[in-house]
Amino acid sequence: MIDLLTAPFVEFSFMRRALAGCVALSVSAPPVGLFLTLRRMSLMSEAMSHAILPGAAVGFLVAGLSLPAMTLGGLAAGLAVALLSGLVARSTVLREDASLAAFYLISLAAGVMLISLKGSSIDLLHILFGTVLALDDDALWLLGGIATVTLAGLAVAFRPLVLECVDPLFLRSVSRASAPVHLGFLGLVVLNLVGGFAALGTLLAVGLMLLPAVTARFWAADLGGLIPAAIVAGLAASFAGLLISYYADLPTGPAIVLTAGGLYLASMVLGPRGGLLWRLRPGRHLEA
Amino acid sequence: MSPARAAEAHGLAFDGLTLGYARHPAVHHLDGTVPAGALLAVVGPNGAGKSTLLKGIMGEIAPLDGRVLHPGLRHGDIAYLPQAAEIDRAFPVAVYDLVAMGLWRRVGLWRRIRGDDGAVAAALDAVGLGGFERRPIGTLSGGQLQRVLFARLLLQDARVILLDEPFAAIDARTTDDLLALVRRWHGEGRTVVAVLHDLEQVRRHFPTTLLLAREAVAWGDTASVLTAPNLRRARNLCEAWDDSAPVCRAEAGTPHGHAAPAHDHHDHHHHGHAA
Numbered sequence: 123m124i125d126l127l128t129a130p131f132v133e134f135s136f137m138r139r140a141l142a143g144c145v146a147l148s149v150s151a152p153p154v155g156l157f158l159t160l161r162r163m164s165l166m167s168e169a170m171s172h173a174i175l176p177g178a179a180v181g182f183l184v185a186g187l188s189l190p191a192m193t194l195g196g197l198a199a200g201l202a203v204a205l206l207s208g209l210v211a212r213s214t215v216l217r218e219d220a221s222l223a224a225f226y227l228i229s230l231a232a233g234v235m236l237i238s239l240k241g242s243s244i245d246l247l248h249i250l251f252g253t254v255l256a257l258d259d260d261a262l263w264l265l266g267g268i269a270t271v272t273l274a275g276l277a278v279a280f281r282p283l284v285l286e287c288v289d290p291l292f293l294r295s296v297s298r299a300s301a302p303v304h305l306g307f308l309g310l311v312v313l314n315l316v317g318g319f320a321a322l323g324t325l326l327a328v329g330l331m332l333l334p335a336v337t338a339r340f341w342a343a344d345l346g347g348l349i350p351a352a353i354v355a356g357l358a359a360s361f362a363g364l365l366i367s368y369y370a371d372l373p374t375g376p377a378i379v380l381t382a383g384g385l386y387l388a389s390m391v392l393g394p395r396g397g398l399l400w401r402l403r404p405g406r407h408l409e410a
Numbered sequence: 411m412s413p414a415r416a417a418e419a420h421g422l423a424f425d426g427l428t429l430g431y432a433r434h435p436a437v438h439h440l441d442g443t444v445p446a447g448a449l450l451a452v453v454g455p456n457g458a459g460k461s462t463l464l465k466g467i468m469g470e471i472a473p474l475d476g477r478v479l480h481p482g483l484r485h486g487d488i489a490y491l492p493q494a495a496e497i498d499r500a501f502p503v504a505v506y507d508l509v510a511m512g513l514w515r516r517v518g519l520w521r522r523i524r525g526d527d528g529a530v531a532a533a534l535d536a537v538g539l540g541g542f543e544r545r546p547i548g549t550l551s552g553g554q555l556q557r558v559l560f561a562r563l564l565l566q567d568a569r570v571i572l573l574d575e576p577f578a579a580i581d582a583r584t585t586d587d588l589l590a591l592v593r594r595w596h597g598e599g600r601t602v603v604a605v606l607h608d609l610e611q612v613r614r615h616f617p618t619t620l621l622l623a624r625e626a627v628a629w630g631d632t633a634s635v636l637t638a639p640n641l642r643r644a645r646n647l648c649e650a651w652d653d654s655a656p657v658c659r660a661e662a663g664t665p666h667g668h669a670a671p672a673h674d675h676h677d678h679h680h681h682g683h684a685a
Contacts, residue, residue: 160501281519285511288501288547295468295490296514296566343546344502 130368139257140364144378146265147330148356150272151314153349155335158311161287164336166222167328171315173203173226176233178319183236189260193316200312203229208305268317272310279303284345329379330356337386340393355385420483420569421446421601422467426476429459429466434655435474436462438625444603446569449596451616451632452605455645458623460605461493464572467603480570486515489568491559493575493605499548505558506543509533512565533561538587553584560588571595573604577611589615609636623647 130137158164177199178192185191203225210225211218257265276283282303285293293300311331318327334355341351363378370377391398422444429437437459444450452460465471467478468490480488510523510530517523523530534540537557542550550558556576563571573592577585593615595602606612612619612632619632623644628635 278519281511284501284503284507287498288503288508289497289511291470291490291492291496292511292562294470295488296486296511297518298485299519344504348502 127365130365136256137364137368139262140374141361143257143262143265144330144360144364145357146262146269147314147318148334148360149353150269151318151327151331152334152338152352152356153276154272154307154310154314155331156338156345156348156352157283157287157307159332159335159339163218164332166219167311167315167331169222169226170200170204170311171319171328173229174200174312174315174319176229176236179233180236189258189264193264196316196319197312199229199233200316201309204308204312205305208308212301212304265317268313272314275306275310279306283307323375329382330359333379333382333386334359337382337389337393340389340395340397343395355382355389359385419446420481420487421448422570422603423479423481424476425479427463427466427473427478428475428658429462429471430474431471433474435459435624435658437466437622438658439476440622440626442620442626442629444601446601447596447599448601448603448618449592449616450601450603451612451619452603452622453607453609453612453619453636454622454627458644460622461574463622464490464492464574464603464605467572483569487568488570488572489563489566490572491563491574491576493578497547497555499550499555501547503547504543505534505539505545505547505550506530508547509558509561509565512562512567515567529565530561533564534558536564536591537561538584553580556580557584557588560591564591568600570601570603573602575605575607577606577608585611612636 131141155164155167158167174196177195177197179195180199181188181191181193181195184195203222207218207222207225210216210221214221216224279299282293282297282299286300286303286307290300314331315327318330334352337355338348338351342348359382360378363381364374366372366381367374367377389397394400424440424442427437427440428435436457440463452463454460462471466473467480468488469478510517510526512533513523513526513529517526530543531540534542537560539554539557539561542554542558547555547558560576576588580588589611592602592604604616606616613636616632618630619635620629621627621635621640621644624647627644627647628637628640
């Protein structure tokens with residue numbers, strides 16, 4: 123039994139590499155996704171992944187299937203959209219979701235325009251579904267670096283980040299950290315989506331960011347429990363997804379995200395914090 | 411005496427202050443000073459610019475004209491309790507964490523809070539919520555949340571405290587408890603500016619009052635401000651949003667009332683009704 127779980131990783135180095143990359147991503151993306159869901163900006167990451175795609179496509183056009191070029195392109199496009207929409211939300215009447223929608227549509231249209239002007243019929247599916255079973259050293263360094271930067275960034279800015287979510291006006295009244303923290307957080311979102319796009323593909327990168335985060339809400343009540351729960355859910359989905367794709371000969375990226383989705387659905391039913399089963403048997407009320 | 415000089419030693423001064431939205435003034439050419447240690451009530455009809463004035467003092471909105479002066483005060487010296495605070499009560503955070511953030515100036519981004527457990531507990535005791543530390547903020551009632559926010563104000567240890575309708579929808583007993591805290595702050599020499607609606611409450615607890623109706627109708631001892639003629643004038647002055655209002659020509663920094671030739675009140679406020 124243990125053999126079944128470990129054999130693929132012992133036997134094949136590409137499985138070990140895939141596992142290492144997914145572990146790095148599972149440690150960094152779910153906490154970021156957790157703050158996104160708590161700020162009610164879950165779908166922001168979905169929009170942002172669309173904003174990254176054209177940048178990556180442009181990198182592909184310039185340098186071919188090269189991870190550094192596509193990553194840099196995606197990073198540039200994503201950061202530009204994130205920072206512009208953050209600045210617009212802070213300085214005009216538009217709310218963040220509206221300004222983000224405007225900028226990501228502009229970015230997406232510009233990307234499509236660029237690609238069609240070049241007259242190239244590149245296989246976008248390649249970018250969309252990722253290359254998790256072909257992670258080279260560059261990709262592993264990238265994922266490890268992103269995880270390090272993300273965890274360090276969240277640790278440094280933890281207090282203002284929480285306050286910015288709970289009581290932004292109070293944060294502005296006691297500290298000037300509000301704007302840098304907000305924009306820095308958007309930068310981390312982009313960074314993790316770009317990392318996810320290397321491992322899982324653009325469309326599925328969002329999955330490992332959000333599904334573990336919403337799964338954790340059914341298991342823990344405060345941030346001290348939510349963050350570890352989200353990371354554990356991400357790790358479990360990565361490990362199980364890799365094994366499922368190995369034994370059933372399924373595409374890896376979708377297998378990981380579908381496993382994360384299965385964990386979410388199971389938690390929704392079984393989770394002790396508001397899970398459906400617990401609602402059926404609420405227990406008798408307390409005295410006070 | 412210039413407003414800046416009058417506000418020496420940690421007070422507030424308004425110098426031709428005009429605040430508003432889309433060029434329409436909500437507070438119009440306000441001049442005056444709030445000396446350090448004052449206990450000032452701001453009253454006036456709805457739409458009189460009371461909340462706008464507090465936002466202007468905090469720098470949440472930029473003046474259309476004129477200035478707010480707070481000599482000697484640094485960022486963080488002014489504490490602000492907004493009307494129905496913009497708090498996300500669904501966020502999974504405990505009462506302890508929210509209150510402890512009042513220690514921001516001392517703990518900043520990284521320094522540990524644990525050593526101040528006693529201070530947090532004392533602040534919660536002072537607002538009658540001892541033992542509520544671990545409760546998630548989402549489980550509090552409106553009045554309890556207001557008490558929690560007062561506990562945070564206690565820890566903020568600010569020289570100037572701005573309260574925007576702090577007792578709206580709060581029961582009598584809680585109001586009495588919180589008013590006692592306001593008096594305590596006054597006794598400690600802090601400046602307190604509170605937007606209030608209950609005139610009886612103002613007469614009983616606040617020595618000075620600003621009656622605002624976009625401009626200062628009266629400002630001084632509460633008894634001399636809250637007179638029937640003043641209140642009637644405030645009511646009549648207020649409702650005057652006019653889309654085609656002419657550009658105000660009064661010079662910035664000119665005390666209102668001395669600029670009569672350039673700035674015809676009557677025309678300004680009744681233009682819309684005449685048309």
